[in-house]
Amino acid sequence: MTKLQNAIIGGVRAVLGHVPASWLPGGTPDPLIDKRVSLGGQQSRIDGPDKVRGAARFAAEVPMENLLYAAFVHSTIARGRIADLDVSAAEAAPGVALVMTYRNAPKIGVPPPIGITNLKAAGNHTLPIMQDPEIRWNGQVVAVVLAETREQAEHGAALVRVRYDAAPARTRFEEGKASAYTPESMLVERNRLDKGDASRKLAEAAFTIDAVYTTPWENHNPIEPHAATLVWREGKLIVHDATQMVHGTAGSLANIFGLKAGDVHVSSPYVGGGFGAKGLWDHQILGAAAAKLAGRPVRVTLSRASMHRLVGGRTQTEQRVALAADADGKLKALLHHGYGVKPLHSVCDEGFSLTGRSLYASESFDVVQHYVDLDLLANSFMRGPGETPGTFAIECAMDELADALGMDPIELRRCNAASRDPVSGAPHSQNAMMEAYDLGAARIGWDRRMAKPGTRREGEWLIGMGCATGTFPFTRMPGTSVRITIDAAGGAHVASAAHEMGMGTATVQRQHAADRLGLPLDRVTVIIGDSSLPFASFAGGSSQTASLAAAISAASGKLATELMRLAGNDTPLAGLKSSEVEFADGGLRSVEDPARHESFASILRRSGRGELSVVGESGAPLEILKYSMHSTSANFCELRVSEITGEIRVDRLVGAFDCGRILNAKTATSQFKGGMIMGLGMALTEETLLDERTGRIMSTSLADYHVPVHLDVPDIDVLWTDIPDPRTPLGARGIGEIGTTGVAAAIANAVFNATGKRVRDLPLTLDKLI
Amino acid sequence: MSIRVNGMEVLPPDDARVSLLDHLREHLHLSGTKKGCDQGACGACTVLLDGNRVLSCLTLAAQADGSNVQTIEALAAESGALHALQRAFIEHDGLQCGYCTPGQICSAIAMAEELRRGDPSYVTLDLAAGPPVVTRAEIRERMSGNLCRCGAHNGIVEAIEDMLVETAA
Known part of the structure; x- marks a missing residue:
């Protein structure tokens, strides 16, 4: 990060120092701080039954026809270049469909780095991936073997022969200290x-x-190994991933493969532990490239050793x-x-x-x-x-x-x-x-x-x-959005591309939405973990709950306005502004006169609507x-x-x-x-x-x-x-x-x-x- | 070759190298059994082989010949009602990401049987005194082959304790 960033943030801080607190996010304390029904209790996680049954489906478990399994060959030197590469034995091995190396890999762009200016970027490094014979760290992937079964892929990988011309590598901490660099920010x-x-x-x-x-x-060592099941369909890439950056991964893969933003679909409803490690690393990128080259779906499951070689700590x-x-x-x-x-x-x-x-x-x-x-x-x-x-x-x-x-x-x-x-x-x-x-x-x-x-x-x-x-x-991350849909029966459905890796994301936001909208818990559903849902920032920096909460809060404000518009004049709420009503008992009521109430179902029925959807977004976190x-x-x-x-x-x-x-x-x-x-x-x-x-x-x-x-x-x-x-x-x-x-x-x-x-x-x- | 999984005869592996774990997950599509390390260090792949807990990643599918394998999928009643231990895991929040959970549960089911028949452990103080007294230390020692990285250990131990008390009552 740069001097420019320091100057911008310093300038914003200086201005905000003079701005009244009431103008900023959180200027008026959230009424739900004290008005709690479901929030604050001992709510068991809603995905518990699926998880104890073994029915929650993780990334490596998505069934797919015609699937190929990937195995990786890692470099054994830290710096240098590949001198000889013999993949003939691997290619001839039973069941092997493809060996991909820098010689035949498709063009793969450099992942856009994670940063505060591009929330759809998920790159953890900025190195070329399988585009040249250069070796840049010990463990870099030098070959991907695809085969009909996992056993055949592993065997094929063992047959790849690589000879390196090693160059001097800087691998010692003590020696490196002498030439250490000092970032500006x-x-x-x-x-x-x-x-x-x-x-x-x-x-x-x-x-x-x-x-x-x-x-x-x-190292994080989540118990679920990094995994992805990937398939190309009509020029679009579908990735069943284990990620705490659903939209970041989709946006980055689109960038890397020169696709339109909407042409990569990432699904990750359950993540088997992340702790920061389940982001975008080379395995999804290489898996997508190999699937493209082979013209078949690919499953990548990193071995524990590959996790250590490919995923940083x-x-x-x-x-x-x-x-x-x-x-x-x-x-x-x-x-x-x-x-x-x-x-x-x-x-x-x-x-x-x-x-x-x-x-x-x-x-x-x-x-x-x-x-x-x-x-x-x-x-x-x-x-x-x-x-x-x-x-x-x-x-x-x-x-x-x-x-x-x-x-x-x-x-x-x-x-x-x-x-x-x-x-x-x-x-x-x-x-x-x-x-x-x-x-x-x-x-x-x-x-x-x-x-x-x-x-x-x-x-x-x-x-x-x-x-x-x-x-x-x-x-609190800006841009995180939720869609709230009220159905004809008056139930609420919250959707966002947020992440569940054990935090209880959907469980807690269901409690939140229920209290926010004046509904009992069983009238609210929450779906997360898919890039087809409204944008959510990564699950990181302990920011997800606050970001989603801000988005639900914003969406609920829009929902009140929209419901009042639909309610028209033929309602007990007629004549009230949206600031004069609140959510209660499955509908809206007058703050002044709680007897004036109309349910969501009634408003939708009268207005001839089967459902009503609004989207709300977490704004700029100026409070911090x-x-x-x-x-x-x-x-x-x-x-x-x-x-x-x-x-x-x-x-x-x-x-x-x-x-x-x-x-x-x-x-x-x-x-x-x-x-x-x-x-x-x-x-x-x-x-x-x-x-x-x-x-x-x-x-x-x-x-x-x-x-x-x-x-x-x-x-x-x-x-x-x-x-x-x-x-x-x-x-x-x-x-x-x-x-x-x-x-x-x-x-x-x-x-x-x-x-x-x-x-x-x-x-x-x-x-x-x- | 005859392998039964959850009471049903299943297809044998078509490659001698296939582990029981991969056979379950990739060929029989029983993905409730989890792969965590594939080298016997984490316990996520624990299943019951004729009632005993085994690491299915270190067991070749062919070794299950003549045996009945029970996996997490068969633990709940056919009606769908959860096993007491599954309910206790939810109640005590003995899980977070849920990935180690099937292995923890299968392991605990077999561990209860080991305790019942009096198998001692590293922390059993008196080997001559009959079946070990169920303590948290006994549960922890006997469950130490099942790693959890989210840190649900307290809830897991409480859930198992609940089940053991319920069974004893």
Whole structure:
């Protein structure tokens, strides 16, 4: 991102600073913040019955006649070119229909990169795909084999012979740091923040800590492998995909293959876990190209190893945090510098250095991050991008500072809690971080924590407690649209190309639409996950719920206007303006005189309409440029560390969240717990292992990349403040990603409390504790 | 060769390399059984082979000769009424994306039987004391071969606990 972007966003912020709040989105708090019937309850997910029956159909399960199966051959060098390519044995193998390489691949355009200016772009990298013999990362696809069965395709792939002319490759993080680059901006913020002479304050303060923290490369590893079933019909491309970017994928594929926007149809009603990984990667593009070349439908299901070679993860980070405080614990300076890997062809930022800018009222800041450009696979966003590694560094540093000060870690946060944005001075839309701390501390029994590390013991086990703040910004995406259709019987049907990968999207928006339209739940349906439906932005940035909620709200306003127009004069509502009516009891009624009511069914019947459809859209999210809008959480952990083996057993996790109103207690609890469990994995076991000599990922299976299993996961308590954010639709902020943030720090801090050992390098494996 | 799936005789595989998982999904169109890793590390493909849980990705279809395979599709009653464990998964929100769910459920059904007949586990404290006491630790240990990445672990364990209590009552 560029200087120009910084200038534009800075300019908009400056103007909005003078615009009255009431003119902006959320200027008038959403009436549904308090008027709740279905919202806020314990609603079971509506797709539960299909999922427990095994009847929910995923991308690789769409039946298709005449199908070919794809298998990929990956490069085994990081940089260079293909010298010899022998596909004759593969082509002659039983069942093989096609071997596609750069020699015969059709013209494939470069995917348009994900960005804030083109919401129909989904590219995670900007490299040519199978257009030349160049090798640009270790694992790049060099051949696609199509065969009648999966077994024949795999066998054919094993017969492809490739000889490479290897060129020197840059694959070592330490070496790359010397030539690291410094981008101008980080997502929508300026990268470099220098405020209030931090270096002087660090030099003069009574208490300082200054340490380097590292987090490893991590991979999402959803249980459903990336998959797509693709077919060309009369020049149009149909893709049954597993994606959290339905329209982004359709728009990008159209662009790549030179098609009109409407000529690519992407369907993805269920996604078997995404966490940022289920976007557009080479497999859908190569699958579409191969299907075109073969003239037959193709099914691509990535093997676990192919997933690691083709789908990016979260970069490793190295973060230096220095904090300065006076004897009372007041922060005088916060320095956060660091490195991550982001090849120049990679699109997604890992903005860990954004974390510390909003949390604490430090007097000064010195923040910047650098990227190392290596010959590696592009990154993708992974749950809680930026803040997940960022909170590990900042929140461990806060714990170290508390220890240096001899202060309770919660009290250190309390005395530095920000009453407004500490950098911009913008007011918070809502913030109750310390209420979250108080809730969580009471639940875990923080008063049982021993201030002195290494003093609680049961047999070989040293026991400790730790806490850490989590945080994630509020985002609402412009352009996300819904269509609401009222049928002749007065039921409502909501449609949008939104995504379901376990969040409960349709479940929650059904509750929302029911309350918005004054209908019982069973009169509302929601369909999502198909590019034939109104545009929805990607499921990312914890933005989907707020974006859909804004769109439903906008559509409901149009619906009221349209219904009043249809109602005419022969209605109990005659003479009222649409601003003088509200939805209730399956129809509209006068706000002043609730006895004046007419049902949807009656209005449609009288006007001779079988149904009525309106489309509403989430407008520009100007509120996020005027207010400081961040969710926060307080994470608590109690654990044991074996003095003999160094084994860590996490006995309890408590997460207390300040994320605005909670819309569905049951699915929200699952979202929070799920995020926290990913944080648990990050803390204890997860690490993508790169052979730095060859640039090849070594841990390409679930036997090598260790995600938490049942025995690793304790009973988790989830609490929330449930204080509405008056600036957001429904008073809610996103909850999908914040769960992951702060957890690894809480665990590392608990390990310090248990053992007195400060481990600054994730994961916290046994070898670091004995 | 005779393979029965959910009580019905099915076509045998036409290629010796076909795994039971691929046979179910690609040839018999029983896609309720899921492929997560295809190498025995995630448990998503768990089915019941003569009542015992097996990883269908590591089982050749030909190995099911003479056996009855039960998959998630056959768990609900013919009337469509869900099995108690399926209902408990919904009630406790023991699923999010739903992809590991069929494997978790099949695995838990067989695990209940293993507990009932007294098979010990790594966390069973007293091997001489008869059938293991059902604790959350026992459930967690015995279910650790079924990965879930969305993080529905608490709900899954609660749902299984419900079923075990209900069966015992």
